Amino acid sequence: MTLSLTIHPEFAKAYRKYAGYQSGESFRLYVRTGGPGTGGLYYAIERDMAESEDAVYEVDGIIFFVRPADFWYFDGAELSYDNLLGEFGFTYQNPNIAV
Numbered sequence: 119m120t121l122s123l124t125i126h127p128e129f130a131k132a133y134r135k136y137a138g139y140q141s142g143e144s145f146r147l148y149v150r151t152g153g154p155g156t157g158g159l160y161y162a163i164e165r166d167m168a169e170s171e172d173a174v175y176e177v178d179g180i181i182f183f184v185r186p187a188d189f190w191y192f193d194g195a196e197l198s199y200d201n202l203l204g205e206f207g208f209t210y211q212n213p214n215i216a217v
Contacts, residue, residue: 127177
């Protein structure tokens with residue numbers, strides 16, 4: 119299966135600004151359960167190295183990747199950042215996931 123994921127440059131730039139991410143670093147995007155106050159699912163990110171079967175995206179010099187086990191959640195999604203929402207203004211939109 120291939121993964122259709124859009125990561126907007128604003129997403130990477132916000133991680134540079136608020137988390138100090140640097141060009142050439144790689145980060146795994148994944149899903150966690152039991153999000154703070156939600157009891158549901160939320161996306162997470164951590165420094166890691168991509169493996170051969172991962173879907174890899176380079177945005178503004180930063181490498182983001184998704185492991186196949188999480189493809190279902192990210193397929194069709196858009197990750198961006200809205201500065202009007204402040205430091206935590208990261209946005210996730212996926213019309214394929216029913217809420």
